[in-house]
Amino acid sequence: xxxxxxxxxxxxxxxxxxxxxxxxxxxxxxxxxxxxxxxxxxxxxxxxxxxxxxxxxxxxxxxxxxxxxxxxxxxxxxxxxxxxxxxxxxxxxxxxxxxxxxxxxxxxxxxxxxxxxxxx
Amino acid sequence: xxxxxxxxxxxxxxxxxxxxxxxxxxxxxxxxxxxxxxxxxxxxxxxxxxxxxxxxxxxxxxxxxxxxxxxxxxxxxxxxxxxxxxxxxxxxxxxxxxxxxxxxxxxxxxxxxxxxxxxx
DNA sequence: GCTTGACCTGGAGTGCGCTCCAGGTTGAAA
DNA sequence: TTTCAACCTGGAGCGCACTCCAGGTCAAGC
Numbered sequence: 001x002x003x004x005x006x007x008x009x010x011x012x013x014x015x016x017x018x019x020x021x022x023x024x025x026x027x028x029x030x031x032x033x034x035x036x037x038x039x040x041x042x043x044x045x046x047x048x049x050x051x052x053x054x055x056x057x058x059x060x061x062x063x064x065x066x067x068x069x070x071x072x073x074x075x076x077x078x079x080x081x082x083x084x085x086x087x088x089x090x091x092x093x094x095x096x097x098x099x100x101x102x103x104x105x106x107x108x109x110x111x112x113x114x115x116x117x118x119x120x
Numbered sequence: 121x122x123x124x125x126x127x128x129x130x131x132x133x134x135x136x137x138x139x140x141x142x143x144x145x146x147x148x149x150x151x152x153x154x155x156x157x158x159x160x161x162x163x164x165x166x167x168x169x170x171x172x173x174x175x176x177x178x179x180x181x182x183x184x185x186x187x188x189x190x191x192x193x194x195x196x197x198x199x200x201x202x203x204x205x206x207x208x209x210x211x212x213x214x215x216x217x218x219x220x221x222x223x224x225x226x227x228x229x230x231x232x233x234x235x236x237x238x239x240x
Numbered sequence: 241g242c243t244t245g246a247c248c249t250g251g252a253g254t255g256c257g258c259t260c261c262a263g264g265t266t267g268a269a270a
Numbered sequence: 271t272t273t274c275a276a277c278c279t280g281g282a283g284c285g286c287a288c289t290c291c292a293g294g295t296c297a298a299g300c
Binding site for chain 3: 003004005015019023035036037038
């Protein structure tokens with residue numbers, strides 16, 4: 001059981017983002033205290049950690065919603081969920097290759113400036 | 121000398137993006153034909169390739185503008201330009217580490233689904 | 241009991257990076 | 271000479287993912 005600020009701290013999302021994720025139905029119906037305050041469970045935290053992973057790897061929110069909806073539908077969607085993650089992983093691999101390639105390019109540009117410094 | 125469509129094809133930016141980059145002063149004063157059409161030089165293309173690299177590695181446009189402005193100021197800004205690129209490269213390294221980390225996490229999640237399939 | 245800071249809701253606003261549009265011009269090919 | 275695809279300009283609009291705000295509520299510590 002975590003207070004909102006604690007859930008924010010542990011997940012790395014802002015309080016506003018947590019509220020936003022609940023509003024759009026990504027995080028389903030977080031429970032409340034009698035006073036109306038959110039209480040995040042370990043399960044909620046688990047979801048947030050996954051969302052953190054998917055966001056950091058560039059998955060659009062619409063796709064994360066799709067994944068979460070499938071999970072709520074039950075066990076029989078496991079295959080589809082796995083396929084969704086695998087497609088995403090493939091895109092991430094491509095992204096990593098591009099990033100590495102452009103990083104090399106960038107380093108080459110920096111070496112060019114080092115060449116200038118030596119000549120001077 | 122390249123027509124706009126050719127410059128777009130070679131750089132991977134859309135025509136609208138090329139016009140936009142010129143409008144905000146990222147690409148400085150692209151020359152024109154007598155009829156007013158843009159003509160991109162090899163030099164322009166070189167810039168576009170660099171911009172492609174910087175964008176793909178997540179540099180904000182404002183920072184690319186800063187770099188381009190420095191370059192226009194002359195030789196004496198070479199050190200500052202190099203520093204700018206080095207700081208960026210450091211951020212890219214961090215980004216690559218995070219991406220790799222979250223990719224591993226994602227692969228682990230996929231293995232979990234493979235475990236489910238084996239059990240079934 | 242009072243203060244104070246964390247929290248609530250609904251909804252408006254923001255920043256970024258384009259992307260699209262209307263209405264007009266150009267120029268190479270048929 | 272006509273056609274028509276590529277191009278021009280200024281400016282509006284868009285999609286995404288938040289982020290901020292006003293105005294109010296809750297609850298722990300003094």
